[in-house]
Amino acid sequence: MRILLTGSTGQVGNALLRQLQGLGTIIAPRRDQLDLSQPTLVRQTIRDLQPDLILNPGAYTAVDKAESEPDLANAINAESPAVMAEEAKKLGCILIHYSTDYVFSGNKQDDSGNWVSYKEQDAPHPMNVYGHSKLSGEQAIMQSGCRHLIFRTSWVYSLFGKNFLLTMLRLANERTELKVVNDQWGAPTSADWLAQATSDIVRQIQQTKKPGEWWAEHQGLYHMTPAGKTSWCGFTEEIIAQASKRQLLLKEAPHVHGIPSSDYPTPARRPNNSLLDTAKLTQHFCIQTPTWQAALDSCLTNSALNQ
Ligand SMILES: NC(=O)c1ccc[n+]([C@@H]2O[C@H](COP(=O)([O-])OP(=O)(O)OC[C@H]3O[C@@H](n4cnc5c(N)ncnc54)[C@H](OP(=O)(O)O)[C@@H]3O)[C@@H](O)[C@H]2O)c1
Numbered sequence: 001m002r003i004l005l006t007g008s009t010g011q012v013g014n015a016l017l018r019q020l021q022g023l024g025t026i027i028a029p030r031r032d033q034l035d036l037s038q039p040t041l042v043r044q045t046i047r048d049l050q051p052d053l054i055l056n057p058g059a060y061t062a063v064d065k066a067e068s069e070p071d072l073a074n075a076i077n078a079e080s081p082a083v084m085a086e087e088a089k090k091l092g093c094i095l096i097h098y099s100t101d102y103v104f105s106g107n108k109q110d111d112s113g114n115w116v117s118y119k120e121q122d123a124p125h126p127m128n129v130y131g132h133s134k135l136s137g138e139q140a141i142m143q144s145g146c147r148h149l150i151f152r153t154s155w156v157y158s159l160f161g162k163n164f165l166l167t168m169l170r171l172a173n174e175r176t177e178l179k180v181v182n183d184q185w186g187a188p189t190s191a192d193w194l195a196q197a198t199s200d201i202v203r204q205i206q207q208t209k210k211p212g213e214w215w216a217e218h219q220g221l222y223h224m225t226p227a228g229k230t231s232w233c234g235f236t237e238e239i240i241a242q243a244s245k246r247q248l249l250l251k252e253a254p255h256v257h258g259i260p261s262s263d264y265p266t267p268a269r270r271p272n273n274s275l276l277d278t279a280k281l282t283q284h285f286c287i288q289t290p291t292w293q294a295a296l297d298s299c300l301t302n303s304a305l306n307q
Contacts, residue, residue, distance in 0.1 A: 007058025082140030106271020182258030186274030
């Protein structure tokens with residue numbers, strides 16, 4: 001199987017590059033070899049490479065900056081995925097794409113005012129440019145008729161790249177006090193777990209004896225996060241607790257204080273409720289979701305930070 005992997009210098013792409021070893025010939029062009037803001041180039045590259053599978057974790061992910069760069073965000077997150085889908089359809093190639101909790105408004109509640117996790121069939125309603133661009137990408141892929149899987153995830157972290165986990169570990173070593181938003185809820189997702197779940201599913205695709213039936217049953221949109229919920233503040237407390245246990249902090253642990261998001265204004269509005277229901281993922285692919293705390297534990301256990 002020839003696999004075209006975008007975004008291999010990002011958190012999820014880097015984890016995929018490692019997890020996909022042995023599943024095929026991986027072609028992983030960097031940004032200077034394949035610029036995702038140039039849909040025409042994307043089209044030509046796919047025609048030249050003739051992949052069997054396109055895995056697309058490459059994305060414009062600068063949520064705040066997207067507010068002032070909507071065209072660029074749209075080219076990378078919507079137009080290029082649309083071209084990938086069109087070319088995949090022509091080639092008979094599979095497209096696996098990633099999307100986000102930010103396609104939702106984050107207001108879903110039950111009658112008692114408790115946050116309720118979003119299901120795949122809930123109506124999207126993005127609150128910011130990034131969310132709109134990712135939703136357009138999803139829609140183009142779903143309308144293309146190509147064989148596709150779209151995995152929506154949330155709050156991605158890894159020991160690689162720029163993310164909340166590494167920022168908090170750095171700040172915990174610099175400060176005595178941390179103020180962190182405590183009114184946005186979600187499930188932190190380890191890029192390694194995401195890549196492992198994806199490669200399990202790629203194996204299932206490769207092993208099926210009846211691809212027509214398999215795709216009729218499985219094609220579509222899935223939510224892919226660990227189980228449980230927390231706030232950014234709760235995630236910070238767990239990071240510090242697990243880092244302290246592993247003696248990754250160079251000084252006494254800082255005090256963590258929760259603050260409302262109104263005290264931390266950002267250019268892009270963010271949803272309060274980022275919770276995604278993953279029952280469909282488990283039902284279709286037998287993927288067991290670890291708790292978000294267990295996923296963090298395994299990320300830190302495998303960490304070069306421990307050495
Ligand atoms: N991060 C999150 O919290 C989060 C949450 C929900 C969903 N997601 C989704 O999950 C997927 C993976 O996200 P991630 O966290 O792995 O993102 P990431 O770490 O920001 O990586 C993004 C990747 O896309 C590449 N890229 C960006 N612009 C490009 C361009 N013009 N041409 C070529 N490559 C380009 C980056 O290359 P460079 O290294 O050259 O910049 C990088 O390899 C994305 O679809 C994202 O929308 C992420």
